[in-house]
Amino acid sequence: MVPYTQVIGLALILFVLALALVLTRRSLLALLAGVQGVFTSLCLALLGFVRMHAAGGGAVSEAYGFALIILVVAAAELALGLSIGVAFVRRRRSVNVENASVLRW
Amino acid sequence: MMLEAVAFYAFACLAIVSSGFLLVEGRTPLSASIALAIFGFSVAGLIQSLGADLLAILQWLLSLASVAVLFVASLTVSGLAEEEFNLPPASRVMVKLLGVVAAVCLAGILAWIVGGSFGELAGEAELPGSQAVAISLYSGWASPLHLLGLLLLVVLVGSVVLAKQRLD
Structure with missing residues (x-):
């Protein structure tokens, strides 16, 4: 059985990589991919903490409901973000997020 | 148990490589979409190898949907995206150097986690069905x-x- 510390460590590595993607890229699509990676690594970290909690004898069924909420929020964020991105590209003819300097136009 | 551990480490390597590719070399929307697909499917495999079947199925569905939507969006903005996905040539060398340093640091953290006493298991965890x-x-x-x-x-x-x- 894989130790939960390795699961949490792997989630940490994936989170750092996804966060670096968000911080270094200026393309809207790359940003959305990075945010998706952040949510996915968070879900994996939650699973690692669930295993840690289960190793201590606690009930873990509720944590799965919380992980389900994270996954659904990630899907909602991606769908809405891409819709905003398509509207942004139609107006500005660019995918560079530095062109989005105002919150409303 | 052995198969579970092998699957976990294989999917972990695949997830790290695909997210690293997405970070360093994912310049066109198509290659970024494919790297994101491999990343999502490998995380789904990770969750499956940890025994959380329901979450793994949901992650599979989410990966498939997100990659499909991202691919359609990249087709919508094709032409625009390929130009602006690229970094300027001067900063590309600096980013690659920083990437090598970060990869060495991450590999060190991974070796510490896998090989050290930090990886001791406290007890067998029973996950719910x-x-x-x-x-x-x-x-x-x-x-x-x-x-x-x-x-x-x-x-x-x-x-x-x-x-x-x-x-x-």
Whole structure:
């Protein structure tokens, strides 16, 4: 059985990589991919903490409901973000997020 | 048990490599979409290898949907995206150097986690099956589940309104 510390460590590595993607890229699509990676690594970290909690004898069924909420929020964020991105590209003819300097136009 | 550990480490390597590719070399929307697909599927495999079947299935579906939507969006903005996905040539060398340093640091952290005494297991963890999760979802989590459905409906309508041709 894989130790939960390795699961949490792997989630940490994936989170750092996804966060670096968000911080270094200026393309809207790359940003959305990075945010998706952040949510996915968070879900994996939650699973690692669930295993840690289960190793201590606690009930873990509720944590799965919380992980389900994270996954659904990630899907909602991606769908809405891409819709905003398509509207942004139609107006500005660019995918560079530095062109989005105002919150409303 | 052995197969589970092998699958976990294989999917972990695949997830790290694909996210690293997405970070360093994912310059075109197509290659970024493919790297994101491999990343999502490898995380789904990771979750499956950890024994959380329901979450693994949901992650599979989410990966498939997100990659399909991202690919369609990249086709929508094709031509624009390929130019602006690229970094300027001067900063590309610096980013690659920083990437090598970060990769060495991450490999060190991974070796420390896998090889050190940090990886000792406190006890065998019993994860709940799908039936226990379903009972939990439809008893204590019933209200959040309905709110999630409402949220998805709002997102569906909002996405259609935002992405249509005329906003006014």
